[in-house]
Amino acid sequence: MPHALTLTLATWNVNSLRARLPNLLAWLDKNPVDMLLLQELKCTEDHFPRLELEERGYNLAISGQKTFNGVAICSKYPLEDVSRSLPGDASDMAARYIEAVVSLKDKALRVASVYVPNGQEVGSDKFAYKLAFLERLQTHWHQLLTYHEIAVLGGDFNVAPYPMDVYDPEKLDGSVCYHPEERTRMRALMHLGLMDAFRLKHPEAREYSWWDYRSGGYQRGHGMRIDHLLLSPEAADHLTDAAIDERPRGEEKPSDHAPVTATLEL
């Protein structure tokens, strides 16, 4: 059967949607992706710039929070069965996960936008929360993968899975976002059968998705690849392209993250 539908996806941690709205809209005008996964909205749903995105054709599913966190799914196709929590800890109120089913013409796609906790400092309570959160992701997606759907789990995982995903693996080994325990849990999640779209298409590329604002991280090339689009096997079968668009990171008032993109021919 010939390909009937080209679906473009992006994930982007914008580090405050309201502060980054000009950057985001300028990027969308050049890259009118079908599915946009956002993290670190840093606003409640009532402050979400709904009109600006709706007039660009997006349906919205939002999990907002004041000051911190906040995730969203923006889709040119209708969204159904929206879920705003990651199972496994009913006491966790942070807006870090949203999942929905996208109705395409004759098929469906499950998609989630996740903002994994940063962990702050190795050994801290926040680091333990991060590890527990990664385990919850693994448990939940282990279940979801039994459905054999076309599915995408995208977002800011705050983990660089392999040495080639950081600018200096020897120096950074054991530091937050590149600690062995985080890599172990990140890889356990991937080894359920979630394929890293960027790495599938670029097995050797030393490209990053995040650079620290401090110490001129971007200018020095001190980056990490911590934002990922993970594909179910059924989705990976349709992957035709993946990239990291570094350009927005070099522009005025940037997010510290760059958008990561993928294309599926369904």
Next chain:
DNA sequence: ATGGTTGAACCTCAA
């Protein structure tokens, strides 16, 4: 570099 920057909201925290 036990430095450094950014955003939101408060006079500091999270990243």
